[in-house]
Amino acid sequence: MSTALIIGSGPAAAGAALALTADPVQQVTVVDVGATLEADLDTSVGRLAATSEDAWSPADVALIGRQPVHAGRGVLPEKRAYGSDFPFRDVGQLDGIAALGDANPSVVSGAYGGFSNVWGAQVMPFSEATFDLWPVSLGEMQPHYRIAMDEMTLAGDDDDLAELFPLFDQVRPLPPPADRTARVLDRYRARRALVRSHGVTLGRARLAFRAEGCTRCGLCMTGCPYGLIYSSAHTFDRLRAEKRIAYRSGLLAVHLEEVGGEPRALVRHVGTGRVEQLAADRIFVACGGIGTTRLVLGSLGRFDRAVHLQESVQFVVPAVSRSPVRDPRRTQDFTLNQFNLLYDATGQGVDLCQVHFYEYNPAFLASLPAPLRHPKAGPLTGGLLRRISVGLGYVPGWAAPSVEVVARRAGEGKERLPALEIGREGSDRWPPMLRDLVWAMLRVAPALDLWPVVPMISLSAAAKSYHFGASFPHDRARTATTTDRRGRLAAWDNIHLVDASVFPVVPATTFTLTIMANAHRIVSETLGAPR
Amino acid sequence: MTTRGIPGVRKARDALPVVAITGAGGYLGSVLVGAFGAAGYAVRRLVRAPAAGSSDRFFDLRTAETAGALDGVDVLVHCAYDMTLTRRADIWQVNVFGTVALLDQAVSAGVPRSLVVSSMSAYKGTRQLYGRSKLAVEVAARARGMCVVRPGLVYGSSWGGMAGTLRRLTALPVLPDFGRAARQFTVLQDDFASAMVALAGADSVPTVPVGIAHPEAVGFAQLLSAFAADAGRPGPHFVPVPPMAAYGALRALEVLRVGLPVRADSLLGLARPAPEVPNSDVLARLGVAVRPFSLGRAGTARTVGAAGTEARGHGAGSVADQAERLPVHEQRHP
Numbered sequence: 135m136s137t138a139l140i141i142g143s144g145p146a147a148a149g150a151a152l153a154l155t156a157d158p159v160q161q162v163t164v165v166d167v168g169a170t171l172e173a174d175l176d177t178s179v180g181r182l183a184a185t186s187e188d189a190w191s192p193a194d195v196a197l198i199g200r201q202p203v204h205a206g207r208g209v210l211p212e213k214r215a216y217g218s219d220f221p222f223r224d225v226g227q228l229d230g231i232a233a234l235g236d237a238n239p240s241v242v243s244g245a246y247g248g249f250s251n252v253w254g255a256q257v258m259p260f261s262e263a264t265f266d267l268w269p270v271s272l273g274e275m276q277p278h279y280r281i282a283m284d285e286m287t288l289a290g291d292d293d294d295l296a297e298l299f300p301l302f303d304q305v306r307p308l309p310p311p312a313d314r315t316a317r318v319l320d321r322y323r324a325r326r327a328l329v330r331s332h333g334v335t336l337g338r339a340r341l342a343f344r345a346e347g348c349t350r351c352g353l354c355m356t357g358c359p360y361g362l363i364y365s366s367a368h369t370f371d372r373l374r375a376e377k378r379i380a381y382r383s384g385l386l387a388v389h390l391e392e393v394g395g396e397p398r399a400l401v402r403h404v405g406t407g408r409v410e411q412l413a414a415d416r417i418f419v420a421c422g423g424i425g426t427t428r429l430v431l432g433s434l435g436r437f438d439r440a441v442h443l444q445e446s447v448q449f450v451v452p453a454v455s456r457s458p459v460r461d462p463r464r465t466q467d468f469t470l471n472q473f474n475l476l477y478d479a480t481g482q483g484v485d486l487c488q489v490h491f492y493e494y495n496p497a498f499l500a501s502l503p504a505p506l507r508h509p510k511a512g513p514l515t516g517g518l519l520r521r522i523s524v525g526l527g528y529v530p531g532w533a534a535p536s537v538e539v540v541a542r543r544a545g546e547g548k549e550r551l552p553a554l555e556i557g558r559e560g561s562d563r564w565p566p567m568l569r570d571l572v573w574a575m576l577r578v579a580p581a582l583d584l585w586p587v588v589p590m591i592s593l594s595a596a597a598k599s600y601h602f603g604a605s606f607p608h609d610r611a612r613t614a615t616t617t618d619r620r621g622r623l624a625a626w627d628n629i630h631l632v633d634a635s636v637f638p639v640v641p642a643t644t645f646t647l648t649i650m651a652n653a654h655r656i657v658s659e660t661l662g663a664p665r
Numbered sequence: 666m667t668t669r670g671i672p673g674v675r676k677a678r679d680a681l682p683v684v685a686i687t688g689a690g691g692y693l694g695s696v697l698v699g700a701f702g703a704a705g706y707a708v709r710r711l712v713r714a715p716a717a718g719s720s721d722r723f724f725d726l727r728t729a730e731t732a733g734a735l736d737g738v739d740v741l742v743h744c745a746y747d748m749t750l751t752r753r754a755d756i757w758q759v760n761v762f763g764t765v766a767l768l769d770q771a772v773s774a775g776v777p778r779s780l781v782v783s784s785m786s787a788y789k790g791t792r793q794l795y796g797r798s799k800l801a802v803e804v805a806a807r808a809r810g811m812c813v814v815r816p817g818l819v820y821g822s823s824w825g826g827m828a829g830t831l832r833r834l835t836a837l838p839v840l841p842d843f844g845r846a847a848r849q850f851t852v853l854q855d856d857f858a859s860a861m862v863a864l865a866g867a868d869s870v871p872t873v874p875v876g877i878a879h880p881e882a883v884g885f886a887q888l889l890s891a892f893a894a895d896a897g898r899p900g901p902h903f904v905p906v907p908p909m910a911a912y913g914a915l916r917a918l919e920v921l922r923v924g925l926p927v928r929a930d931s932l933l934g935l936a937r938p939a940p941e942v943p944n945s946d947v948l949a950r951l952g953v954a955v956r957p958f959s960l961g962r963a964g965t966a967r968t969v970g971a972a973g974t975e976a977r978g979h980g981a982g983s984v985a986d987q988a989e990r991l992p993v994h995e996q997r998h999p
Contacts, residue, residue, distance in 0.1 A: 262807060266873075297765075297808060327758035330801070331794065480789045481800035483807075 142420035144248025146633035148366035149653030167244035168383025182359035234557035247367030286342035295337030313459035444531025448599035458520035462494030531640030535560030558596035603634025688745030692825025700858030726763035812870035817878025821854030835893035850878035876942035908936030
């Protein structure tokens with residue numbers, strides 16, 4: 135038998151666990167901070183899941199349907215999962231992290247399932263051309279994408295997006311689109327050549343959710359009562375139930391080392407502060423882009439030097455349409471991303487900006503100016519809601535300001551993570567590629583009847599996109615700052631980084647699927663290779 | 666750089682490999698018809714006006730329906746591009762979507778090797794619609810595991826395509842000088858043909874675009890002067906013209922539906938060329954050399970054969986001549 139230790143329980147950890155548990159000789163242990171939903175909320179979710187929608191208690195719905203919480207000027211509100219902030223809550227993993235300026239301090243999740251408890255569930259592989267920037271090809275990634283897609287259950291359409299983002303024949307149908315989405319996509323199909331000639335491609339959402347069970351209750355954004363939206367916690371729930379992994383929660387990894395080739399992790403019990411040493415034949419580190427970076431910098435004693443992570447910077451782009459649809463408050467739709475707008479800045483399938491468009495959900499109403507929420511403004515508000523969509527967009531990491539982190543020594547010994555400062559390198563001005571995207575959107579706006587409200591476009595703060603990585607990128611050779619195909623730095627032979635910290639680049643297309651698939655690839659290649 | 670394991674053309678004994686060429690009636694297509702015929706291929710022209718009784722098959726990018734024309738084809742060479750279109754939606758509909766439909770049919774027909782002719786105008790950062798449409802075609806070709814080539818400005822004794830147009834323009838009393846940034850990577854038509862034949866028969870082809878041009882760019886004014894001399898005209902008079910002003914003027918005339926010898930979009934490609942020839946090492950590995958610009962080798966009096974060897978009277982001119990004779994049968998090299 136061989137022993138393997140996974141640190142973390144997010145999508146990278148899930149990808150690693152899937153590969154490890156496919157090998158019967160592996161004894162797999164997962165250590166995790168492991169914060170979970172509060173018991174009373176969990177009970178409410180259980181009651182809703184056990185009954186049909188018409189029998190739901192309004193109190194339960196109100197409890198788990200809490201809307202996102204204001205998180206500062208010009209940034210998206212912080213989502214809630216079933217009414218709880220547990221994916222963002224500091225249970226020790228954020229100790230010592232200082233955000234500079236308006237940077238996002240909640241960059242490491244202590245939750246069981248990590249940030250996949252609150253993600254948008256949008257999944258796509260990276261384009262083939264993106265892998266030109268990796269030492270791994272799309273062809274090599276394909277089997278791992280298939281496994282990750284199968285685990286997540288992909289819903290989507292075989293549309294123009296498949297030209298760049300293959301579906302690998304694993305897609306299930308989405309629920310019907312909302313009125314606005316249907317109308318925009320109809321107009322796109324009718325004027326496809328013109329729109330495409332401007333570098334713009336539209337397609338429906340690609341979502342990691344079991345769409346066939348969707349009742350269109352409208353609670354997607356606050357937590358599906360039926361658990362249809364994938365979270366890596368689902369994978370770990372299954373692996374635990376099948377007794378294929380040992381799962382230990384309440385443990386925060388604080389130090390990594392190899393002694394005589396044996397990898398070891400020091401973990402601190404978040405409840406007692408006690409520190410324990412764990413050893414295994416191999417350790418797979420999946421603490422998230424910044425969490426892993428912090429752990430590695432502290433373990434290797436790399437203090438007081440700036441490390442840059444690529445971030446696929448996020449922006450919000452409201453859009454209006456001239457022709458109204460039905461009042462969305464009186465229709466029933468799923469409220470995840472409905473359609474994607476893709477902009478290929480250089481026409482080569484690599485410099486891609488992506489905008490996920492959302493149709494109405496209650497957060498729209500909550501974010502309107504107060505006068506528009508007044509009952510007397512009803513007709514005006516209704517008219518507006520019948521015309522607005524909100525896009526959540528991303529610019530590729532190589533075309534946007536990076537996230538700068540600096541680790542500071544937090545004391546002697548190995549039992550503490552280093553302090554970490556987080557800021558943005560570069561200006562907060564719009565990246566040039568975002569300007570190009572907005573111009574392209576304006577050019578195709580008459581064709582689509584989807585007009586970006588340019589003055590209201592806002593760039594999110596550093597690290598707010600949660601799409602960051604590339605601090606220890608895969609390269610041809612492993613060095614002090616680059617990892618080989620198996621996620622290993624020069625300092626370690628049997629400690630593998632498996633999350634976005636090893637991405638060579640961070641594109642604007644969603645990256646959770648690739649995180650999971652790449653972790654699966656790293657482990658698969660590692661198990662297939664001699665030590 | 667990665668390569669796909671697409672096997673080279675392997676036919677049963679006595680059977681000639683079949684190459685289907687779209688745009689075979691155009692300049693590049695006709696050059697390739699001759700070259701592939703000379704290299705021992707049975708050539709099937711996919712054209713809008715097939716000659717009666719010939720092996721020609723009908724193909725039009727506007728419909729992109731091959732109707733069995735790709736059956737039994739070992740190599741597809743896609744040269745067709747409708748240069749008459751000026752509206753961007755039309756360009757995309759015909760040249761991009763038409764190409765994608767063709768490539769899908771090549772996949773369905775099991776064509777083992779497809780060579781898609783792009784352009785040196787297709788490069789990162791191009792604003793030229795032609796270049797952008799070629800980039801879109803490249804992405805589609807790559808997704809299907811096909812080989813993309815980017816020829817430079819192809820010139821030779823047949824004098825077609827953009828080189829032919831520029832050569833004709835040297836008859837004008839005054840020519841524009843777009844400045845030092847305006848330059849072109851060039852390739853003699855026989856070198857282009859040799860490269861295409863080599864790629865068709867290679868054991869594997871790269872998944873990155875292969876530039877087919879000499880890496881030393883030639884200034885626009887120098888090109889025009891050389892073309893004028895080749896045409897037996899006196900040295901042209903150049904007038905400095907800002908490229909974007911010329912573009913705006915041509916575009917305005919296009920909107921007014923005034924017939925022009927050069928499209929406004931083409932001018933962008935001349936004034937803002939690609940920065941370099943991509944992946945030219947691929948050709949070197951295949952033993953194909955691309956010679957520097959020289960009209961001494963391009964004229965009909967002294968040309969270079971399709972196989973890359975110098976031969977008097979068996980070069981670009983004779984290739985075009987062969988193209989004229991093709992409609993009779995699927996051309997088989999003796």
